Amino acid sequence: MGLPVRADDGRLLVAEEWGDPSGTPVLLFHGTPGTRLGTLLPGLAEQHPGFRFLAYDRPGYGESLRSPGRRVADAARDAAAVADAFGVERFAVVGRSGGGPHALACAALLPDRVRAASVLVGLAPPDAAGLDWYAGMTPFNVREYGLALAHLDGRDPGGLERDLAARADAIRRDPVRLLDDLRAELSPHDLPIVEDPRVRAALLRTYQEALRVSHHGWLDDCLAFVRPWGFDVASVVAPVLLRHGLDDAFSPVSHTRWLAGRIPGAEPALVPEAAGHFAAQWALPDVLRWLDGQGAGR
Template sequence: MRIEVGLADGRRLIAQQWGAPDGSPVLLHHGMPGSRLGVALGDVTERHPHIRFFSYDRPGYGESDRAPGRRVADAAADADAVADALGVGRFAVVGRSGGGPHALACAALLPDRVTAAACLVGLAPRDGTGLDWYAGMTPYNVEHYTLADRDPAALERRLAPRAAEIHRDPGRLLEDLRADLPAADLAVLADTRVRRSVVDNFREALRTSADGWLDDSLAFCRPGGYDPRAITGPVMLWHGAEDVFSPVGHFHWLAEHIGHSTAVLKPGAGHFAAQYALSEVLDWLRG
């Protein structure tokens, strides 16, 4: 069910909820570029009938209003407002890829509301002490984030036409990335269910503009406004050892700085293997 959520500052977010109305609430944060339609494969409700799922398009994606200059930490206030609008009290958070840092920010900044958090193939903070942020990262992402860091206006000029192309043909982005994908990721994307989910996700994410994609990119290149070490609740970190989009060094940094986390590193898995890992994470949340 699609819901419009009005915020105190006048912005509007587009949210979605599904699953068991009286189940355990779990907020799913989408990746980059992404939308509420790309957070889970279609059989998730059948496999986890005890969960009430909800999600929302981050500002600038889909039909959610933009919030220029937003930080990763700002997701906490937005998540808080979405939960209020849906009548959700306490909830768990799960974020995949670009959604991972946003899930961790919610856990750090909403300790009285977030019961547990999971970060799948997520990025560590750009200002993480001792972290070589680019080590092991695919050249595509290195170029993208370097441009975000040094010339945001040039990145905006690049992303606007690309977003329009990808909205018309969502499979285009996957084809552009193919040369950088390890065999493990190519195998996952050969799964019809996964490819359909990814395509629907990109189409909705870039429905109106590239603003969300741009603002996510800029947010990841500046201080996030939250400290992972401040998270006191249960945390699961899940990562593929062959990930070249969110390199494994990010996983090790987060595991070191969230010392009480359950850290799972999957040999032979890449970035897109996280599509399958959600079920494992939801079982962990229930346990």
């Protein structure tokens, strides 16, 4: 059972903590679709006793109440509420995949509280100048984000909702369904990772919990990614690590290259070998070592 947290507008968020109660706080942002339960692989908290890990379900996932029309920027106020509930003033943020933009929102909008940020296989904003946003992206994601744009501009306002509601219903009956749907678009490097028993169990658990109540978190994430985010990534002043595999087609590496050119002092870490999208499941130990090097882990 997670900890119920009240956001500043009274909404319920469900949060969790793991690790060393006296360790350096690190707020983890889950992917899309996802929940707090998928942010740490089993055993990682115990292997890193100097850190206190926090995570919460974004609105619409699990039992966190929906916030219709939410923007990426809105994650900053929810993150602040979660940190306050655990008595944490300053913290690092780490976002994987769909959690990446939300981690950047915290770094940009909570400069006095976020001491460092890391984004793993993240996305760039939809209005990124000079970036072909869809180039190199899997057909699965191109279709979902295309439906999100059609929802926002009125061309097909119900298409994305119908699609995700049906997918979520199928996944509730059989969580393996999402992995099976994605299998055809996984890189040769991703296939063995999602077949690893620890990774597979974590993915199935988080998909099941994410969509247990509704599909709204998934819907609102997709819409948030393709509408203006509500902040400028160039305003981030905290140290930022941008880690991405060169073989990633779910979040193309061009997005991280674009972010690296816009965020002052950002440190790109482009992984050349055996590095698809799901390899980021194993990246947290490297991120924690980087946090130590920034002084954020002490």
